[in-house]
Amino acid sequence: MAGYRVVVGIKWVPNTQAVRFDPKTGTLIRQGVPAIINPQDLHAIEMALRLRDAYGGEVIVITMAPPPAVQGLEHAIGMGADRAILVTDRSFAGADTLATSYVLARAINKVEREIGRVDLAVFGQETIDSSTAHIGAQVASWLGWPYIYYVKQASLSNGSLRVVRQLEDVIEEYEAKLPAVISVLAKALRPRHVSLLNKLRARTERPIITWTNKDLGLDTRCVGLKGSPTIVAKVTYLPEVPRLKKVHKAENPREAARWLLKNLLSDEKTRDLIARALWGEGSA
Numbered sequence: 124m125a126g127y128r129v130v131v132g133i134k135w136v137p138n139t140q141a142v143r144f145d146p147k148t149g150t151l152i153r154q155g156v157p158a159i160i161n162p163q164d165l166h167a168i169e170m171a172l173r174l175r176d177a178y179g180g181e182v183i184v185i186t187m188a189p190p191p192a193v194q195g196l197e198h199a200i201g202m203g204a205d206r207a208i209l210v211t212d213r214s215f216a217g218a219d220t221l222a223t224s225y226v227l228a229r230a231i232n233k234v235e236r237e238i239g240r241v242d243l244a245v246f247g248q249e250t251i252d253s254s255t256a257h258i259g260a261q262v263a264s265w266l267g268w269p270y271i272y273y274v275k276q277a278s279l280s281n282g283s284l285r286v287v288r289q290l291e292d293v294i295e296e297y298e299a300k301l302p303a304v305i306s307v308l309a310k311a312l313r314p315r316h317v318s319l320l321n322k323l324r325a326r327t328e329r330p331i332i333t334w335t336n337k338d339l340g341l342d343t344r345c346v347g348l349k350g351s352p353t354i355v356a357k358v359t360y361l362p363e364v365p366r367l368k369k370v371h372k373a374e375n376p377r378e379a380a381r382w383l384l385k386n387l388l389s390d391e392k393t394r395d396l397i398a399r400a401l402w403g404e405g406s407a
């Protein structure tokens with residue numbers, strides 16, 4: 124294959140904006156909550172597609188998830204990914220990030236054995252449900268590949284990768300030898316829409332394959348709950364903050380600022396908060 128083979132990890136997550144918290148039981152109400160591709164992973168797919176479009180090669184999207192996640196892979200094919208792999212097995216359930224990244228890294232190894240050399244693995248910055256931002260770094264560590272995160276631009280040449288990464292107050296440029304792993308900065312790009320023609324490919328050409336642990340042959344002590352040393356000791360949810368949601372259509376910025384200040388200062392609690400933020404505790 125001419126060009127570069129890029130693997131993108133995506134996660135099929137509950138749409139957290141639709142998840143409600145049950146204050147009586149202290150649990151999340153997940154029933155009827157639709158699942159979506161983790162929004163930041165759309166940026167990872169977009170970056171991989173741009174690299175393929177610029178340099179040739181192929182994009183393979185991979186997810187470790189229960190079978191319904193195939194819808195997420197179909198979406199990725201619809202965006203233009205060449206193939207996709209669903210890695211699924213009952214023994215993978217209950218995985219923490221260590222066990223998840225282990226399975227993903229071994230799946231990438233299998234891609235290399237059976238499909239061909241992988242040049243780059245691309246991940247989103249973090250997920251909207253667990254938000255650990257561990258997976259990219261851990262996969263890199265299992266594979267022994269260099270890892271760069273918060274990447275907003277990438278280019279490839281002669282076996283190496285050049286990236287621009289953006290931190291809060293600094294922009295850095297790095298070069299790394301391929302193969303490598305990157306995590307894409309949240310909202311770095313504008314993910315393309317699904318094309319109907321591409322989505323039809325998902326049904327007609329069947330570019331999505333499924334691997335279970337029969338295919339991967341991993342020791343069941345290293346995957347799922349058994350392979351997960353992390354223990355979630357306690358989860359505490361913050362009480363919901365009531366919001367007044369006032370909308371003001373201002374004539375100009377000066378008038379808008381005046382309106383905002385007047386409204387903020389008219390509430391005693393907000394006045395105290397502002398005073399403490401400006402002049403410290405006890406100043407209210």
Ligand SMILES: Cc1cc2nc3c(=O)[nH]c(=O)nc-3n(C[C@H](O)[C@H](O)[C@H](O)COP(=O)(O)OP(=O)(O)OC[C@H]3O[C@@H](n4cnc5c(N)ncnc54)[C@H](O)[C@@H]3O)c2cc1C
Pocket residue numbers: 132133134161163164167185186187188216217218219220221223224227245246247248249250252253254255256257258259351353354355
């Ligand atoms: C003790 C414990 C038990 C858990 N049990 C369960 C459980 O039973 N069921 C469950 O669903 N979760 C469970 N989790 C959560 C699970 O470990 C995480 O969802 C998973 O490891 C990914 O972590 P994250 O969501 O923080 O990803 P992050 O590290 O924030 O993700 C970064 C990027 O990695 C990629 N990525 C993340 N996950 C995947 C994936 N699965 N496939 C491909 N790419 C991916 C995406 O590109 C993503 O943007 C458990 C966690 C712990 C600590």
